[in-house]
Amino acid sequence: MLSFTNFPRCQRLVKSPILILVRNWHKEPIPVAWEKPLIGWTKLNYDGSCKGKTGNSSIGGIFRDHKAEFLLGYAESIGRTTSTIAELSALRRGLELILDNGWHDVWLEGDAKSLVDIIVHRKQVKCAETQKHISDIKSIIPELNNCILTHIYREGNRAADKLAQLGHQLKKPQIWQHPPDEVLQIMHDDAGGKIVLRKR
Numbered sequence: 697m698l699s700f701t702n703f704p705r706c707q708r709l710v711k712s713p714i715l716i717l718v719r720n721w722h723k724e725p726i727p728v729a730w731e732k733p734l735i736g737w738t739k740l741n742y743d744g745s746c747k748g749k750t751g752n753s754s755i756g757g758i759f760r761d762h763k764a765e766f767l768l769g770y771a772e773s774i775g776r777t778t779s780t781i782a783e784l785s786a787l788r789r790g791l792e793l794i795l796d797n798g799w800h801d802v803w804l805e806g807d808a809k810s811l812v813d814i815i816v817h818r819k820q821v822k823c824a825e826t827q828k829h830i831s832d833i834k835s836i837i838p839e840l841n842n843c844i845l846t847h848i849y850r851e852g853n854r855a856a857d858k859l860a861q862l863g864h865q866l867k868k869p870q871i872w873q874h875p876p877d878e879v880l881q882i883m884h885d886d887a888g889g890k891i892v893l894r895k896r
Contacts, residue, residue, distance in 0.1 A: 725893035728851040730886035735762045738799040740790045742806050743856035744782025745864065751776040754863025755786035758855045764887035768793060769872035771863035783808040784829035791836040800841040807853040816845055851892040855882045
């Protein structure tokens with residue numbers, strides 16, 4: 697059974713530019729925390745990284761179980777591309793590893809909301825390369841028993857972000873069976889339900 701989480705669209709009433717300024721000034725930070733998957737489920741947090749003007753990109757992802765214990769991690773440099781392709785490449789690579797490891801009930805989570813929405817709502821995009829990556833992702837998802845794809849703010853996706861950053865330094869793709877030192881503190885924070893405040 698294939699299921700996706702729907703996201704309500706945030707609507708705001710704008711009456712005047714002055715009102716916008718006042719509202720933004722008084723907005724409270726958003727509390728963000730990583731959540732554990734259900735028992736029997738595997739959770740993938742993935743991320744892509746693109747270095748400004750150079751376009752040098754990398755991907756990373758981390759798999760954890762219902763106890764927030766590390767199952768697998770991956771990262772690699774993917775050359776020059778866009779941030780959009782990097783995000784989609786990170787998800788696609790994660791899905792390939794899911795199939796390789798025989799995980800069937802998975803929760804996929806990334807911090808690029810627009811791309812999550814495109815995949816969840818089955819929207820078409822004009823860019824042929826982007827559409828090809830999306831089509832590849834959509835062809836893998838039906839092979840899973842249950843699959844949920846959700847968005848999380850960057851503050852809740854720090855472990856995947858760290859692995860994607862490590863990817864820039866790699867000369868060849870890397871898969872970790874044990875967590876690298878760089879993500880240990882983040883994993884500890886996530887497992888404990890640490891809340892990170894996101895400024896609006």
